[in-house]
Amino acid sequence: MMDYEKLMSRNVLELQPSGIRKFFDILDTMKDAVSLGIGEPDFTTPWHIREAGIYSLEQGHTKYTSNAGLVRLRTAVSEYLKRRFDIEYGAPDIFITVGGSEAIDLTVRALVDPGDEVIIPVPSFVCYGPLVTMAHGVPVYVETKEENEFRLTADELRAAITPRTKLLVLPYPNNPTGAILRREDLQAIAQVLRGTDIMVLSDEIYAELTYGQRHVSPCNIPELRERTMLVNGFSKAYAMTGWRLGYVCGPSAIMRQMLKIHQYGIMSAPTTSQYAAIEALRNGDGDIEAMRDSYNKRRRLLLKGLRDLGLPCFEPKGAFYMFPRIGGFGLTSDQFCTRFLQEERVAIIPGTAFGPGGEGFARVCYASSVENIETALARLGDFLGRLQSDRS
Amino acid sequence: MNEILKLLEEDSRYTAEQIAAMTGKDERYVRETVKRCEEEHIINGYTALVDWDRTSEENVTAFIEVKITPQRDDGYDRIARRIYQYDEVESLYLMSGSFDFSVIVTASSLREVSRFVAEKLAPIEGVISTATHFIMKRYKDKHRAFIVEPEQEERTLFI
Numbered sequence: 001m002m003d004y005e006k007l008m009s010r011n012v013l014e015l016q017p018s019g020i021r022k023f024f025d026i027l028d029t030m031k032d033a034v035s036l037g038i039g040e041p042d043f044t045t046p047w048h049i050r051e052a053g054i055y056s057l058e059q060g061h062t063k064y065t066s067n068a069g070l071v072r073l074r075t076a077v078s079e080y081l082k083r084r085f086d087i088e089y090g091a092p093d094i095f096i097t098v099g100g101s102e103a104i105d106l107t108v109r110a111l112v113d114p115g116d117e118v119i120i121p122v123p124s125f126v127c128y129g130p131l132v133t134m135a136h137g138v139p140v141y142v143e144t145k146e147e148n149e150f151r152l153t154a155d156e157l158r159a160a161i162t163p164r165t166k167l168l169v170l171p172y173p174n175n176p177t178g179a180i181l182r183r184e185d186l187q188a189i190a191q192v193l194r195g196t197d198i199m200v201l202s203d204e205i206y207a208e209l210t211y212g213q214r215h216v217s218p219c220n221i222p223e224l225r226e227r228t229m230l231v232n233g234f235s236k237a238y239a240m241t242g243w244r245l246g247y248v249c250g251p252s253a254i255m256r257q258m259l260k261i262h263q264y265g266i267m268s269a270p271t272t273s274q275y276a277a278i279e280a281l282r283n284g285d286g287d288i289e290a291m292r293d294s295y296n297k298r299r300r301l302l303l304k305g306l307r308d309l310g311l312p313c314f315e316p317k318g319a320f321y322m323f324p325r326i327g328g329f330g331l332t333s334d335q336f337c338t339r340f341l342q343e344e345r346v347a348i349i350p351g352t353a354f355g356p357g358g359e360g361f362a363r364v365c366y367a368s369s370v371e372n373i374e375t376a377l378a379r380l381g382d383f384l385g386r387l388q389s390d391r392s
Numbered sequence: 393m394n395e396i397l398k399l400l401e402e403d404s405r406y407t408a409e410q411i412a413a414m415t416g417k418d419e420r421y422v423r424e425t426v427k428r429c430e431e432e433h434i435i436n437g438y439t440a441l442v443d444w445d446r447t448s449e450e451n452v453t454a455f456i457e458v459k460i461t462p463q464r465d466d467g468y469d470r471i472a473r474r475i476y477q478y479d480e481v482e483s484l485y486l487m488s489g490s491f492d493f494s495v496i497v498t499a500s501s502l503r504e505v506s507r508f509v510a511e512k513l514a515p516i517e518g519v520i521s522t523a524t525h526f527i528m529k530r531y532k533d534k535h536r537a538f539i540v541e542p543e544q545e546e547r548t549l550f551i
Contacts, residue, residue, distance in 0.1 A: 297399070297414035304413040370403070370410065 037347035041239035056275030069096025100233035100246035110258040112137035116166035122355030143357030150179035154188040173206035176363035178316020208237035243273040305377040327360030344379035458493040
């Protein structure tokens, strides 16, 4: 008998499995359960985009593209970034990846040497820490605070920097808190980074989903531009999660090196998806607006519902998540969410799944139908009522 | 106002409270706006989208092209009024192109539609000709697909 545990990479064995798998395992066994757990658009990809993918298959575009992706797509990304965010990258400084996730992985692997530290504001998307660990780097978590609307402050950043700091992740608009960074927040961050060699990985996958103000990228701040690797993709803006398509932009010298990892590990992003993405970028602005408008309505509905139930909730300005405070009932986030699922058949995710600093909170995704949101709120009301009477 | 109307068109069961929350407006404002829209016939009713093919109810829907001679003074309106007053008429539109009115009629049988066309519609003064098309299957109505797509398989993933 081989002892597989012994022969596997230490690094992999030490990775923590996702803490919320159990929620979905329970959910699968339930009838009439409502999930506000999975973080993805509830829309199907707009038909004209799907049709462009189908058409590319009819035309026989079934081979690899060049490693960096179709030139027409990279040109379209370049035009899109200029049009929507006033960010200028030429097609040579953009390449197409398998989702934003690959772009994050590549950026970390291209920059991090063993022992290098990567600053990760938390709560945030779960992938950064494990990917840094896999690159033999050291994740340094910085807990953002509700009173700062979960923005990374200059002081918090300054306190986390050491001589080994290589990279700062800016996961905004943020999953799970819905926080965004304003221009002045980025300017303050720029001040702290001035004179250092610290690079920035800006994960802007939710850039199109901001409410009340346009997204500001570190690339819009002149002092940050030279040190920024911009990651974005099609999943959230165009409801294209299953197409697995993203991109990364950055300084030519880094992009050239980074492309090698992509060449050896991936070859090229899916061809069908690339053709569909060209259509999305050329003719999809209206879809973005319509979907954002729809999320915004549900955002307001859920926010009011949570507050009416007496749950304190910071008003999220981006993405499609809400991060209400659910401490104060004598339960940990995990206990709260587990009991809520078991007793009321509604899935939400404990804040602790998104790194340190998430205790006392839960992530509620509002990319779900109004009916689901209302059902979840009604059940939450019952649940909270029971918790309160248990305690009194 | 238009934002409220769009929401009601999406789902007329939304309550004033829900609409107020979704639009960030005051609930009273929503109630008053809806009431005013009803009074001014901007909102002309609330109804359900029924797929009768899934019931035991037998009925047929026909789409009838009608050519007419417009009347002096009243143009198309007087003839239109004579057509849309029939209960069988579900919708009536004035069209550009090779015919004038598009009449959508629902009845319990083919024969009933034929009788409606022959005995009521065609004899109206000013109607020159009609062409009747029967609807065989309704795929989508009011932005709602009537076909139920198969559900995706269960997914366990963390995002």
